[in-house]
Amino acid sequence: MDEVEVLVAHSERATLRVGEVFLKVDADQARIDAEVEAMSLAPVPTPEILWRRPPVLALAALPGTALGRLGGPSTGSPAAWAAAGAALRELHDAPPPAREGRAGRSGAALAAELDDECELLVASGLLxxxxxxxxxxxxxxxxxxxxxxxxxxxxxxxxxxxxxxxVTGVIDWSEAGRGDALYDLATLTLGHEEHLDDVLAGYGTGVDLDVVRAWWSLRSLLTVRWLVEHGFDPFAPGCEVDVLRSRT
Structure with a gap:
């Protein structure tokens, strides 16, 4: 029997790998519905859906390896990063789905959430x-x-x-939907600023770099406390807190 590898696990959901199959366990069926719909609409490679038996979604493993990881060196070449940028442009140029995704919050809503989170980060002594x-x-x-x-x-x-x-595929589409394209660019290059030019070589023109950098700060501020509360370490070298320090 193949070993069970735990890829991600916290109180909201878990992703396991068993041989050549990824098993996503998520009690929020709306989130799984959104992921299945997004993969069916996306014009870029996505994992094959093998079966779905709530609360589990089974996906075929993708060939190749991850482009990199936050807090670690990238295993991908500059050309691979450029290919990721080209795939992202193809996604952003496709007709957007009706659903609003994580990147779809309005500036006013984000500002209010950000102000609350900043207050909590300071009050708790985290930052x-x-x-x-x-x-x-x-x-x-x-x-x-x-x-x-x-x-x-x-x-x-x-x-x-x-x-x-x-690029052989893109995984984890549960937050997909209508949103700000530069949020995706910032998330992809978070902690890997040295590859931003490579990504843009594939993505093309029309990118406001000040906004991408602003998203690095915004995303990191909004995630630090959640990561700590769910057993992750945003203080590890190269991760969110280092990103915040590098912005200043």
């Missing part, structure tokens, strides 16, 4: 006030009107699989 204030100011550029695009919503570098210089 020093100066670091939070400087990044809150830097995040302001992301809080502007944007044109709705088909966004992945959680395009971490570990969610893009490559074989050589080709």
């Amino acid at each position: 020093p006030a100066g670091l939070v204030t400087r990044n809150r100011r830097a995040a302001e550029a992301a809080l502007r009107p944007w044109t709705a695009a088909f966004t992945h919503g959680d395009l971490q570098v570990a969610h893009v699989f490559v074989d050589g210089d080709e």
